[in-house]
Every structure is written in C-alpha cells, then in structure tokens.
Amino acid sequence: MTPASPTIGAPPGTAPVILGVSLTISTHEGLRRSLRSAFGLSTRAINLRIDPGMDLIFLCETTLPSSLPCLASLTHPGVTAVTLRAATLDWTPDPEHGIGRGTPTLGALESGSCFLTANSRKIPIATFCQRNIQPTHIEMELLGQPNLLEFLRSEWFTLEISGTNRRRLNRPLAFAANLQFEVRMLGSMAA
Template identity: 75%
Template sequence: MKPTPAFASSAAPPVVLGVDLTIAQHEGLRRSLRTAFGLSTRAINLRIDPGMDLIFLCETTLPGTLPCLAALTHPGILTVTLREARLMWHQPPGQAIGRGTPTLGALESGSCFLTANSRKVPIATFGPRQIHSAHIDMELQGQPNLLEFLRSDWFTLEISGTNRRRLTRPLTFQVSLQFEVRMAPSLVAA
C-alpha cells in the first residue's frame, strides 16, 4: 500500500528570539525648542501638543541567519506563529527602582512589528494593564504566518508606542519572542 499523510501535523520545538533594545533618553521637544529658538514655555505649549515628546520608537535589523533561527531552514516547515511576546527589564546592580529611574513602568502603551521585504506586520501590543516595572507580557495580534519574515536575509524588529513620562536616562530592555513551528504532516505506512 502507498504511504498516506497523517492528519495531525507535528509541532517542532519552539524557536526563541531574544533581542536587546534601547529607548534613547531625550530632553523633550518643548525644552529643545526653547533652548534652540529662545521661545517662552507658554508660546511653545500653545503651539505644540504636550504629548509629542512622549512617543518612543526603537528598532533593530537582524539577519535571518541567527543561530536561534537555524531550525527555520528545514524545508518541511509550514507555518511559524508567535506564541509569546515579552519585554523584560533587568535592574542594574546598585540601582534601586525609584523616582527618575527608567523602568518599563515608564511606558504607557506599545506595539511590536516585524518588517521584511517591504512588508510590515503587527504581531503584539501592550497597554497599561500589562505593564509592570520589570516585565510586560504583550497581547498577540492574530496568528499571521511569520515564516517568510524570519527566513528573509534581513528583518526588522520594532517596538514603538507612548511613554507615561519622559525618560531621564536611556531605557534598555530585552524583547523575548517565542515562535511555534508547525511541520508538514509526516508520512506513515497504512
């Protein structure tokens, strides 16, 4: 008899991508303009949205040849979907969490995107309910197949959103993305 495909597809071990990102410190748009142009604070407040300096963007471009992505080169992979997305902040030694210290609690909301081959896809978001000082568990945005993004020569990981307050120093954190890999159904003898 001919082999027939199994009906249940097999799942490979998850693929985990960990990336360090930094949201740069900035003085804020209003202060910069006042210094540069000699404008009064009142005049600037009338012309500029006070929230404009509470927007952050951090991104990094990564090669598809990262060792953690090596499993994705297997030809039998059908889909790669995001299973878990987390941001983590590790407290520097000797630095207490307190006023003026940028923890993840300084963030208000955000989104995570992958971009490759001129295509950009949202994969996760977070809001005030998910934010803690040292970690954020993001909510997944659907289940898009990310295989072609992660197999491309280069792809960009972006985290962007809004702050609750201005940062007094750069905020460095780690993004951990865990992907579920689905293989083609294996052939079994009938």
C-alpha cells in the same frame, strides 16, 4: 540596540523558537527642543503646532539577520508556517544601582506595539497597555496568528517596539524583547 545571544534553536515542530533581543529607549531632548535645533523653528511656532503628548512617544528598533542561530530551524524546507506564541518585555535591575527616584523601569511605559518589517512590509504582531505593565515584566497581547515565515526568512528583518510613555525618561531604559514562535511543519498541518 544589539541583538542578545539567541537562546534556543530547536528542531522544527518540536519546541518553540525563542528570539531574545536587547533594546534601549534612549533619553530624549524632547520633540520641541529637537525640532528647534534641527530646523531653527521658534518655540512659539512649535508649541502651536505640536500636540504636547508627542513628547511622550518612544521608538526603538533593531535590524536582525535571518542567519541568527536561533532561527536556523526555519530554513528547513518542510517548515510551512511560523506564528507568534508569546511576546514579553523584561527589565533586569542593575544590582549596583538600587531602584529609586529617576530609575527608569518598564513602569514608565503606558502603551506600545511590536512590529516586524521585512521586504518593505510591516506587520503588527503584539501590543500592550497599562493593565499588562509591571515594573520588570510586560506580557504583550498577540494580534492574531499571521504566518511570519517570510519575515523571519528574509535576509534582514526589523523588530520595532514603539508606543507612549507615562512620563519622560531622564535615563535610557534598556530591556529585552523575547518572542516565542511556534513552527509548523508540512506533516503537522494535516494533524
């Protein structure tokens, strides 16, 4: 879950700011097995209390500094608003390993949401469902146009992608989250 090299840092008001982040959904032992080993609960007790669908929930997140080079233009004093313009998830196949049985692709996901968290505030910014999912690309649907400036100017902020799988992952799924932001300047608000 390390940030990818930021791709573009444009002057405010001209081109969008693009943040690219590498994320990984790890394989998991399954919720029941994890709880059994962590708390010593019996399998019977776990099976009675946990929805079977809970085994197919994923969460991946990373905390990023606002000092990333691609966010440098947001420090300009004339910036008044930053809104999300586009959000995608992209998976690149490993050229050394062909896609085959057991290879996790974005097609293993069923639904998900993207959140930003900063200063103890969490906001949903995009979402996706089955109709958005391709094996190598997911175009997320934006959730309104909230001003994200205070989140991206915080010393640290967290990007989270979470949701549900169609099936269990038997290998980690590494992908890139690409967020494109529109920057508005003081002068451009009146235009």
